[in-house]
Amino acid sequence: MSQHLLLPLVILAISPIPGAFPDSDCGRPEPSARIMGGSDAQPGSWPWQVSLHQGGGHICGGSLIAPSWVLSAAHCFVTNGTLAPAAEWTVVLGVHSQDGPLDGAHVRAVAAILVPDNYSSVELGADVALLRLASPARLGPAVRPVCLPRASHRFAHGTACRATGWGDIQEEDPLPLPWVLQEVELRLLGEAACQCLYSRPGPFNLTFQLLPGMLCAGYAEGHRDTCQGDSGGPLVCEEGGRWFQAGITSFGFGCGRRNRPGVFTAVAPYEAWIREQVMGSEPGPTFPSQSPQPQSVLSEPTDENCTIALPECGKAPRPGAWPWEAQVMVPGSRPCYGALVSESWVLAPASCFLGRISSDHQPGDLDNWRVLLPSRPRAEHVARLVPHENASWDDASDLALLQLREPVNLGAAPRPVCLPHPDHYFLPGSRCRLAHWGRGEPAPGSSSLLEAELLGTWWCHCLYGRQEATVPPPGEPPQALCPAYQQEEAVAGSCWVTSAPPLLCQTEGGSWVLVGMAIRGSRELFAAIGPEETWISQTVGEAHFLPPSGFTLWPPESSDLCPPDMAGASGSPQAAIFLLLLTPLIQG
Ligand code: ARG
Numbered sequence: 001m002s003q004h005l006l007l008p009l010v011i012l013a014i015s016p017i018p019g020a021f022p023d024s025d026c027g028r029p030e031p032s033a034r035i036m037g038g039s040d041a042q043p044g045s046w047p048w049q050v051s052l053h054q055g056g057g058h059i060c061g062g063s064l065i066a067p068s069w070v071l072s073a074a075h076c077f078v079t080n081g082t083l084a085p086a087a088e089w090t091v092v093l094g095v096h097s098q099d100g101p102l103d104g105a106h107v108r109a110v111a112a113i114l115v116p117d118n119y120s121s122v123e124l125g126a127d128v129a130l131l132r133l134a135s136p137a138r139l140g141p142a143v144r145p146v147c148l149p150r151a152s153h154r155f156a157h158g159t160a161c162r163a164t165g166w167g168d169i170q171e172e173d174p175l176p177l178p179w180v181l182q183e184v185e186l187r188l189l190g191e192a193a194c195q196c197l198y199s200r201p202g203p204f205n206l207t208f209q210l211l212p213g214m215l216c217a218g219y220a221e222g223h224r225d226t227c228q229g230d231s232g233g234p235l236v237c238e239e240g241g242r243w244f245q246a247g248i249t250s251f252g253f254g255c256g257r258r259n260r261p262g263v264f265t266a267v268a269p270y271e272a273w274i275r276e277q278v279m280g281s282e283p284g285p286t287f288p289s290q291s292p293q294p295q296s297v298l299s300e301p302t303d304e305n306c307t308i309a310l311p312e313c314g315k316a317p318r319p320g321a322w323p324w325e326a327q328v329m330v331p332g333s334r335p336c337y338g339a340l341v342s343e344s345w346v347l348a349p350a351s352c353f354l355g356r357i358s359s360d361h362q363p364g365d366l367d368n369w370r371v372l373l374p375s376r377p378r379a380e381h382v383a384r385l386v387p388h389e390n391a392s393w394d395d396a397s398d399l400a401l402l403q404l405r406e407p408v409n410l411g412a413a414p415r416p417v418c419l420p421h422p423d424h425y426f427l428p429g430s431r432c433r434l435a436h437w438g439r440g441e442p443a444p445g446s447s448s449l450l451e452a453e454l455l456g457t458w459w460c461h462c463l464y465g466r467q468e469a470t471v472p473p474p475g476e477p478p479q480a481l482c483p484a485y486q487q488e489e490a491v492a493g494s495c496w497v498t499s500a501p502p503l504l505c506q507t508e509g510g511s512w513v514l515v516g517m518a519i520r521g522s523r524e525l526f527a528a529i530g531p532e533e534t535w536i537s538q539t540v541g542e543a544h545f546l547p548p549s550g551f552t553l554w555p556p557e558s559s560d561l562c563p564p565d566m567a568g569a570s571g572s573p574q575a576a577i578f579l580l581l582l583t584p585l586i587q588g
Contacts, residue, residue, distance in 0.1 A: 026065075026286040027147035027242035035165050036256040037224035038184030043096040046164045048146035048245075049181060051092040052076060052131070052232060053107075054084070058098060058179075061165045061233025062091065063245055064145045065285040067136035069278055071148075072232030073248050073265065074119040074129045081120070086110040091133060094142035098166060099178035104142055109134035114277050116270075125211040127250040127265045129232070130277050145285065146234060147244045151271040153290045155246045157190040161217060161237035163249060163262075167229030171255045171409050172377075174229070184224050186217035186235065188246065189261055196306035201541045202259035203343040203407035213269045215247045218261030220309035223411075225262045227255035235264050240291060254409055257343075258309040311342065311410050314418035314511030319433055319451075322504075322512070323413035327372040328352065328402060329379065331365065335372075337436035339417045339502070339514055343407035345540045346371055347514070349438045350391035350400035371404060375413040381405035386539050388532070395519050396527030401539050417504070418513040420530040426505050426515060430454040432483045433512075434501040452483030454505055460525075481516040481526040502529075 029045050048064040052072060060076035070091055077084045087110070092098075095105035112132040119126040137143050149155070164183045168174050175182065189197070194216030198208040210216065217235055218225050226233070226249045235247035247264025254260060271287060278284045316322055324340040328348055338348025370379035383405040390397035408414055420426075432452040460482035483503055503516040503526045516526030 026145045026288070027236070027244060029144065029243070030141040035163060035167060035182035035184040035225075035230060036170055036227045038163075038169075038182040041096070041164060041181040041183040044142050046162075046181065046183065046234075046236075047094070047142050047144040048243075049164050049233065051095055051098060051166060053090045053092055054088050058092075058166050058229065060229070060231045061167070061249065062131065063234040063248075064093065064137060064143065065148055065245075065274070066145055066278060066281065066283055067139060068133045068281055069285060070131040070133065071234070071245070071248060071267070071274070072129045072131060073122075073127045073250055074115040075122045075127050075250070076232045077113050077129055078115060078119065083113060083115060086113045086131075089113070089131070091131060091137075093137050094140070095181075096142075097178040097180045106138055106143075108137060116273060122251040122263075123208075125213045125265070128248055128267075128270050128273070130274065132281075146236060147242050148271070148274065148285050148287050149244045149246065149268040150287045150289060151268050153244065153268045155188050155237055155244075155268075157188055157193070159188045159237050160185050161188060161235050161246055162186070163217070163226050163230065163233065163235045163247075165226060165230030165233040165249065167231070167233075167249075168227040168255065171227065184226070186224060186226075186262070187219065188237070189216040189218065191216075193306040194261060194263075197259045197261060197308060200259050200306070200308040202308070203257045203409070204253040204260060205541070206253065208253075210263070213266055214250070215264045215266040216261045217247065217264060220259055220261075220307055221312075222256045222258040222260065222309065225252060225256040227252075242288060244288075254407075257407075257409060258311060311416055313416045314507070314513055315412075315415060316512055317412075322417070322435060323374050323415040324417040325374060325436055326414075328382075329370040329372065331368045334439050336439045338402070339435070339437075340373060340408075340414050341401075341416050341419060341514075341536065342540050343410055343416075344404045346402045346404070347536070348400055348402060349398045349517075350387040351398050352439050353385060353387065353400055354392060369402075371402065373408060373414040375411075376408060380408065388535060396517060397532075398517060399532065399535075401536065418507070418511050419533070419536060420513050420515055420528070422528075422530040422533050424513070424530055426454050426481075426513075428454055428459070430505045432503050432505040432515070434483075435504050435514075437501040452485045452503070455482040455484050480519070481528055482524060483526070502526075 027048075029047050050062045050064055050070055051058045052060045052062050052070075060072055062070040062072035065071050077089075089110040091108045091110060092105050093108065110131050111134040114130040114132070116126045116128060119128070139145075155161070162183050163186050164181055166175055166179055166181060169176070169182070191210055195210045197220055198206070198210070215235075230249045231251075233249045234245045235249065236243040237246045238244075245267050247266055250263050250265045252260060252262040274285060322339075326338045326340050326346040326348070328336040328338055328346065330336065330353070336348055336352035338346045341347045366382050366385065369382040371382060372379050381404065382402050384403040385400055386403070387400040388397040391399060410416065430453065432454050434452070460480055481503060501518060502514055503518070504512045505515045506512055514529055516528050519525045519527050
């Protein structure tokens with residue numbers, strides 16, 4: 001920016017006298033004018049937001065509550081029970097982008113850091129701190145205090161509030177240059193709803209106790225959240241044209257994970273503590289009274305239910321670009337392909353690992369196993385291998401579940417595949433594909449040729465059932481699935497070297513579901529995965545099974561209805577498609 005442009009700014013910045021803004025004028029940005037899942041803030045829209053620097057860089061956020069006072073989080077300053085010296089910290093006020101010269105910003109030294117006596121660690125609460133500035137901030141359009149709630153102030157559950165900060169935009173993904181302040185809308189969650197979400201399965205199974213003085217904000221489905229570097233910053237809610245600070249960014253489990261909303265220090269319960277610390281300082285913070293008291297908020301049923309979020313499964317950018325494709329790397333053998341089925345679990349053929357599984361089912365060298373997932377910067381470690389109990393003698397149970405040491409953050413990728421309920425029925429004609437599976441490698445260019453449509457169970461039985469007796473008549477388990485390939489030769493030509501691929505079929509909503517496992521290396525007969533629901537959900541704790549489709553699983557016809565020219569046929573799937581098209585679909 002050129003010199004002559006700077007000049008008016010300087011004049012503007014020095015003209016306001018501290019205290020020129022009336023005491024009561026808190027929480028009002030100049031009319032004008034990641035955080036994860038957020039967006040760039042408008043310059044000047046959050047004039048109380050400050051950046052706390054240590055060693056020359058941004059460490060935490062904070063909020064200006066009075067010309068000489070900043071509110072932040074205790075954990076920014078306390079390490080192993082020791083409070084950092086105030087002299088190490090500076091407060092940067094009126095800053096928007098932290099890249100380059102901090103235009104329009106000014107810096108204050110910190111005279112004192114105050115933390116409640118009962119603060120020990122974030123999970124135990126009282127994560128609040130006050131910084132006394134060495135000299136008062138220069139209030140102006142870009143620097144103004146926020147309003148503080150009184151102890152009696154109640155923020156209604158569900159209120160859309162805003163969190164702001166220069167923190168990471170995703171786990172381990174720092175805000176990119178030019179480091180523009182981010183804002184995100186977060187909804188206040190009631191205590192019971194928050195505790196309820198945390199007690200449900202999801203990433204980081206944990207024992208978490210929401211304590212008095214804590215507040216949750218976010219969404220069951222995740223995605224929008226504060227993250228590392230946002231701590232100490234404000235969560236503000238608008239009431240009667242003013243912004244009140246409801247919370248202080250404190251902690252979370254990962255960032256933006258489903259069923260794991262961010263935890264904030266509630267500000268209202270600290271009214272007395274704040275007043276006590278700032279006593280005698282003029283002007284002090286403003287605690288406007290709440291008007292009118294919202295009726296809806298005064299009682300929250302303690303047994304409040306919560307709507308937990310299941311991971312979004314089965315959405316792929318295009319067929320063949322599978323965001324759940326997992327490559328299991330076992331030292332000394334070729335990679336084995338499997339599918340991610342939750343934040344922490346990969347389903348793969350047990351035959352990849354048989355022989356490596358000791359009698360207690362735990363291979364000794366899991367430490368050296370790695371799992372590669374799409375869009376993950378590093379390979380995942382493996383904590384556990386759980387083979388299906390029938391894996392070694394039943395083809396249709398050639399399954400093993402691998403648990404990752406750390407749950408991965410789900411998004412567009414990696415994203416789990418959907419699994420069918422035992423009674424999820426795919427209509428004949430459903431679009432299907434074969435996927436990478438097991439230790440083989442796909443033949444080049446094969447994936448585009450492996451499109452298939454599902455045949456009805458009756459056709460499946462008629463085509464394959466009599467001859468090989470592998471497909472029972474409809475109504476008798478095991479349930480078999482027959483895909484009909486659109487280009488038959490492609491099937492023979494496109495081999496996975498060793499293992500049989502699984503069959504993915506698409507729901508009407510466009511989600512891909514892992515519906516079947518090839519039986520005995522066949523590309524024509526697949527054992528349904530649906531019946532493994534119990535084993536999978538018991539092992540994984542939770543998976544993203546599609547709801548039952550509401551169709552009856554087995555069509556009522558009897559096998560005697562197989563057309564004579566199909567009896568014992570080796571089965572031309574193309575003929576079958578033709579017949580399928582001629583025959584009205586009876587299922588429904
Ligand atoms: N403790 C973090 C910090 O120091 C804030 C983390 C907030 N995490 C979350 N998932 N809401 O910046």
